[in-house]
Amino acid sequence: MKINILIGGTDYKSGYINIDPTLKRKSESIALENSNDDQSNIVKSDIRNLDDIVSDSECKELIAENVLDFLELSESRAVLSHWISKLRHGGKIIVGGTDIYEVCRLFYKQAIDLNTLNAIIHGDFSQPWDVKMSHSTMENLQEFLQSEGIKIIKKRIQGFKMIIEGERP
Numbered sequence: 527m528k529i530n531i532l533i534g535g536t537d538y539k540s541g542y543i544n545i546d547p548t549l550k551r552k553s554e555s556i557a558l559e560n561s562n563d564d565q566s567n568i569v570k571s572d573i574r575n576l577d578d579i580v581s582d583s584e585c586k587e588l589i590a591e592n593v594l595d596f597l598e599l600s601e602s603r604a605v606l607s608h609w610i611s612k613l614r615h616g617g618k619i620i621v622g623g624t625d626i627y628e629v630c631r632l633f634y635k636q637a638i639d640l641n642t643l644n645a646i647i648h649g650d651f652s653q654p655w656d657v658k659m660s661h662s663t664m665e666n667l668q669e670f671l672q673s674e675g676i677k678i679i680k681k682r683i684q685g686f687k688m689i690i691e692g693e694r695p
Contacts (some may be wrong), residue, residue: 527580529612531573531590534655536658541623542589543579544568548655574605576612585612587620591689594623594667599660603670610674613694619676628684644694646686652684 530542538544548569571579573593586693589611594602606621613619629646632638638646649656667690677693
């Protein structure tokens, strides 16, 4: 089983169970790209607890590239631990979010203005869910994943976005 977790996203992946707590179905006036005709690969669920969707040690791959910012910092760490428990040995996790160090660096170097800084840090407030609750740095997220036994395979920063790929040994 492969899982892709999004919040308010449209990047649904085929071959994955896509979990989005903000999901609207076709009957709610939007069509979902990359979904089955019956949209059975897309689930509206609480991302903090995947017990109803996947058993412990069952998941081959879990992707959550832009989700952690929407959780409080302590909650995001508990959620990450929960997600890691769903990975089978050799399973891969890909997580990321806003690297607050990079945002501050860009603002300091005047590469982004104050309005952009606030939108990155707090969210756009374009939807009721679009409120960011916390941020981390690449180093902090990496240290946490390693403390949970995850072997870091790859990490990258693009602008102010960070992505870390790891594997459960």
